[in-house]
Amino acid sequence: MEVCQSELLESELTYVKQKVPTIEGVTLEACLPAFVRVHIYVSDQRQLTALLQFTSKYPQDPLVTELKSKTLTEKLLDGIIKLCDAEAKKYVGQKQVILIINFIKNFLIENPLCIVNDEVAKLKKELLSNDDECKLKQKSSQIVFKVKQEQYLMSFKVSVPVEYPLKQVQIEVLDNNFPEMLKTIFLGQAVEIARKCVQPPLKKNPKDPPFEPKASLYPMCRHLIEDCIKRYGKENCPLCNERALPPNPGATVEKKNRIERIYCGHLFHLGCLKTYLKTPPFAAGKFCPACGKQIFHEKWKVSPELQEARWAHKQARQRELAEVVDFLE
Ligand SMILES: [Zn+2]
Ligand SMILES: [Zn+2]
Known part of the structure; x- marks a missing residue:
């Protein structure tokens, strides 16, 4: 029996x-008993x-697989090992080495998203x-997210390039019921975050360490999910x-209830913001009640003096009207 096994x-x-x-891409480093x-x-x-290790009873026992990688996570490797163990069990009594090598190689080919498994797990969690x-499309190396907050939703497709993380992920919006203006902002910011992960800044600070490309999937998706969809x-x-966006997406809203997104990122109703900007005090400027940052908006580039004058004029007119009413009574 012993002889038979060693043979x-x-x-x-x-x-x-x-x-x-x-076998393309596979290098034999050691081949020992x-x-x-x-x-x-x-x-x-x-x-x-x-x-791939042989027990004393091999091939009646399955092969024992150990994996190491500089680029793939421990968690993923543990998962592949479990699959290998199950696969090897199917072939006990037969030659298993080449089968397992091909099995691992095929797994890596058929699961291009395995390189982002930790980022995806973190996003989900x-x-x-x-x-x-969050659906993984391994064939096309894409991930489709559908994210909701109350009545609002956005679904988007993220493509992970072969050169990832050296090249950034690409994004495409599939479905969305946020106002077009917000969608454009969300997308613009997301693309910029992904770009900054892989492209060195134009203005280099000599004190900064040398630029190294970073994984862009998590930072980009975190921004979209947390800072855009879930927030707004x-x-x-x-x-x-009150809710800044209408409770019913896509419903026609009165002009005063249309949203304005100001410099700090907070959303206001147009009517609320107009009243606030037209009400004193003006001298020190106007500040966002939510975060305290100064309100800048292209549509309201008006000096405190002019605002003061307008306010005084309006007050004067109201006094005049009040006097007329008094006179009539
Ligand atoms: Zn409001
Ligand atoms: Zn603010």
């Missing part, structure tokens, strides 16, 4: 030595070293609720404390 192993090792050089070690390369990000969706879907106008 089987010997013949498998011979087969491995012949076969591995014919105790273990076989190979490096499997699919892309710069999707590569690993596999240590920290930011998405049960009503939201339930943001109140800081002046009247």
